[in-house]
Amino acid sequence: MTVRVRLPVHLRRLARVDGEVTVEVPGEVTTDAVLGALERRYPVLRGTIRDAATGRRRAYVRYFACEQDLSHEEPDSPLPARVADGSEPFLVVGAMAGG
Amino acid sequence: MTGVRVLVGTRKGAFVLTADGTRDNWEVSGPHFGGWEVYHVAGSPADPDRLYASQSTSWFGQLIQRSDDGGRTWNAVGKDFTYEGDPGTHQYYDGTPVPWEFKRVWHLEPSLTDPDLVYAGIEDAGLYRSADGGGSWQELPGLREHSTGDTWQPGAGGLCLHTIMQHPTDPQRLYIAISAAGAFRTDDGAKTWKAINRGLVSDGIPDPDAEVGHCVHRLAMHPARPDTLFMQKHWDVMRSDDGGDNWREISGNLPSDFGFPIAVHAHEPETVFVVPITSDSEHYPPQGRLRVYRSRTGGDEWEPLTAGLPQEHCYVNVLRDAMAIDTLDDCGVYFGTTGGQVYLSPDSGDTWSPIVSNLPAVLSVEVQTL
Known part of the structure; x- marks a missing residue:
């Protein structure tokens, strides 16, 4: 599935992208699957959204979608x-x- | 010598200031990594175009950036600072055990001879080494595994390894300092470490002979005299002439012996600079007068340097990594303030003027003589 991801400005600059990015997510579309696809496409983002070792969301990062x-x-x-x-x-x- | 390049880390990005050898006219580049805390930017003595920067925020964590063209362009490199093995615990402020946890990179120290070799000092205190230009990092765990390691407690800024000094001719010898564990020396390439804190006396430690627990703020050394070390401790300015084995106080006539940075003149090994701060609870200059103090006698006797520095209503601080020295014939002295000024003296401290005045709070200043 092709999933649209909107990043905060600091991470857009790190990844050197403008606006939304899209990632191809194989299988079921979950938070882990989307972030995994994002990190594979933009390795510099590994560890910036979730801990690289544990996968746990960083304390000052939130995930929103569909007004939730x-x-x-x-x-x-x-x-x-x-x-x-x-x-x-x-x-x-x-x-x-x-x- | 064709010029100087000043590398400034701030609370909201990095700046690169360049000038020719006159140091009269400056070109300012930045902010690089705008909005991120840049604790330190350092250049390789072996290849001045190779720079390393520590970039972090509480939001998105730690990155290390590398430039191969003197700071014009940057690329993110490795940022995995995993401790070797099970690191166990150190002590929290109240003495209870807490697990070692990576928080940020405080200091980067490129090798004197190899542009791809660089050391990193982190919080919680650990020493790391990269041999591939920052691509990957390996802990040198002998330091953290020192017999006292599980007793180390953080200073107010965290349990940070903030100073790394390389012996100019013996690659097996390194000096490091940790707030608030103290100073340490290795003579075997970081396999084993000796606590070198004899002679330090700290009010917050009940045992006057305590091996560790001292809040060392900064060490300095002249490369021509690598056994002579200078230290700005939480309180007290100190000196050792035997590689840190023994220290004596050289605070002398300073108006306050509390402070953060300390630096040695490029051509005069007995000329030392400090910036006195009122106290541990008042991190601003005494009487609101920003004064660098210079000793030309290796300590004990100090003179205030005020020409060009604000002498009223000045309540900035100068942090531990925010003073640097160039090696031009007329030695330049530089420091940055938490008010966003970077000052230069092109004449060994006699006169001062700001290079820039309105940067974010300055965390670190390094200078490369090109």
Whole structure:
């Protein structure tokens, strides 16, 4: 499946991309699967969104999609169908803190 | 010598300041990695176009950037700082055990001879080495495995390994310092380490002969005299003439012996610079007057250097990695402040002027003499 991903500006600069990116996700579209595809395509992002060793989401990062906060969903549970079919993006968001 | 390049790390990015040998007119490039904390930028003595930068935020973690063209372009390299084996615990502020946990890279120290070899000092205190230009990092675990390692406690800024100094001719000897464990020396290429804190006295430690637990803020050394070390401790300015085995206080007539950076003149091994700060709870200059103090006697006797520095209403700090020395014939001294100024003295401290005045808070300053 082709999934749209919207990254915060710091990660867009790191990955050297503008606007949304798309990634090909084999199999079921879950948070882990999307982030895995993203990290394979942009290795510099490995460790910036989730811990490289444990896979745990970094404390100041949230996941949104379809007007929902999915940050606390199981990372291997399916994302909404509208993310999986590409009609809505999966948002990686830097928490509003400090600055 | 054709010029100088000043590498500035700040709370919101890195800046590269360049000038010819007159140091009159400066070109400012940056921010590089805008919005990210850059704890340190360092250049290779063996290849001045090879730079390394430590880039991090609480949001997205740690990156290491490398430039092969003097800071014009950068590429992210390796950032895996995994401890060797099971690191166990050290102590939290209250003395309870806490697991070792990587937080950030404080300091990068490129090899004197090999552009691809670079050391990194991290929080929680660990020493790492890359032999492939930062592509991969391996811990040198002998330091953390020192017999006292499980007793180390953080300073206010964290349990950070902030100073790495290489002996100019003996690659087996390194000096490092950790807040608040103290100073350590290896003579076997980082396999084993000796705590070198004899003579340090710290109010926060009940045992006056404590081997570790001292909040060393910074070490400095002149390459012509690698057995003579200078130290700015939390309180006290100290000196050793035997490679750190024994220290004596040289605070002398300083208005305060609290401070962070310390540096040695490029051509005068007995000329030392410090920036006194009021106290551990008041991190700004005494009386709101920004004064660098210079000793031309290797310590004990200090003179204030004020020409060109603000002498009223100045409440900035100068952090431990934010002072540097160039090696031009007229030795240049540089420091950056938490107020975003980078000052230069082109005459060994006699007169000062700002190169830039409104950067983000400066975390580190290094200078390359090109």
